[in-house]
Amino acid sequence: MNNNIAGRLMVALDYPSAEEARLLIDRLQGIPCYMKVGMQLFYTAGPDFVRELKHKGYSVFLDLKMHDIPNTVKGGANSITRLGVDMFNVHAAGGVQMMKAAREGVREALAQDASLTSPLIIAVTQLTSTDKQTLNEEIGIPGTVEEAVVHYARRTFEAGLDGVVASPLEVQAIKDACGTSFKTVTPGIRPQGSAQGDQSRTLTPGEAIRRGTDFIVVGRPITANADPRRAAEQIIEEMTL
Numbered sequence: 588m589n590n591n592i593a594g595r596l597m598v599a600l601d602y603p604s605a606e607e608a609r610l611l612i613d614r615l616q617g618i619p620c621y622m623k624v625g626m627q628l629f630y631t632a633g634p635d636f637v638r639e640l641k642h643k644g645y646s647v648f649l650d651l652k653m654h655d656i657p658n659t660v661k662g663g664a665n666s667i668t669r670l671g672v673d674m675f676n677v678h679a680a681g682g683v684q685m686m687k688a689a690r691e692g693v694r695e696a697l698a699q700d701a702s703l704t705s706p707l708i709i710a711v712t713q714l715t716s717t718d719k720q721t722l723n724e725e726i727g728i729p730g731t732v733e734e735a736v737v738h739y740a741r742r743t744f745e746a747g748l749d750g751v752v753a754s755p756l757e758v759q760a761i762k763d764a765c766g767t768s769f770k771t772v773t774p775g776i777r778p779q780g781s782a783q784g785d786q787s788r789t790l791t792p793g794e795a796i797r798r799g800t801d802f803i804v805v806g807r808p809i810t811a812n813a814d815p816r817r818a819a820e821q822i823i824e825e826m827t828l
């Protein structure tokens with residue numbers, strides 16, 4: 588297995604309990620993927636579960652999508668940094684001042700404890716479940732999804748964050764606007780033949796990597812598969828080709 592490629596796969600641990608998440612982690616043992624802890628798991632298993640993953644040697648993306656007034660986001664970012672995660676996210680729709688406050692919260696935590704390392708801060712542009720109709724008619728933003736994504740990516744870059752969450756379809760436009768070192772984290776990954784579910788803007792793992800994304804986020808195509816280890820290995824194989 589190519590460990591560098593496997594490290595670009597983020598497995599979404601969307602489970603209702605730590606016990607269920609541990610079952611998957613056991614089955615994926617030895618695969619050096621990133622683990623993503625989202626709201627469902629964090630709201631029940633909390634910081635202890637994040638520490639457990641770090642103790643097991645995983646890189647951790649804490650996906651809590653903060654979106655609040657700058658002072659609150661700054662405090663949240665400080666607490667998250669003290670958990671020792673490798674990446675966390677905010678919503679770019681919170682604005683540049685809010686995103687700068689997240690950066691400030693990290694800086695504050697690092698100043699308080701020199702043993703901490705700086706996590707990557709990533710902003711969600713437009714959720715991968717959002718299609719053009721939803722964007723225009725419900726969210727109230729005119730134009731194409733790609734235009735909205737690039738707009739938010741530019742604001743994220745201005746705020747000094749490390750990258751964005753978007754669909755793999757928008758990677759090239761983001762890299763053109765913000766540079767190749769600006770990270771893209773792309774959910775909306777669907778291997779051939781897997782169910783689309785609630786995702787709107789999707790690509791296969793291989794196609795996402797070929798378009799230059801830094802990380803792919805995969806949940807149900809692994810977690811809902813009868814053989815999750817085989818599913819993860821197939822995805823890594825496809826990413827490697």
Ligand SMILES: O=C(O)c1cc(=O)[nH]c(=O)n1[C@@H]1O[C@H](COP(=O)(O)O)[C@@H](O)[C@H]1O
Binds near residue numbers: 650715774784
């Ligand atoms: O921030 C995220 O991780 C995220 C942003 C986004 O725009 N779309 C999106 O699907 N996600 C997350 O990525 C994962 C995708 O899961 P699956 O659709 O099951 O592969 C879920 O944990 C989502 O919460």
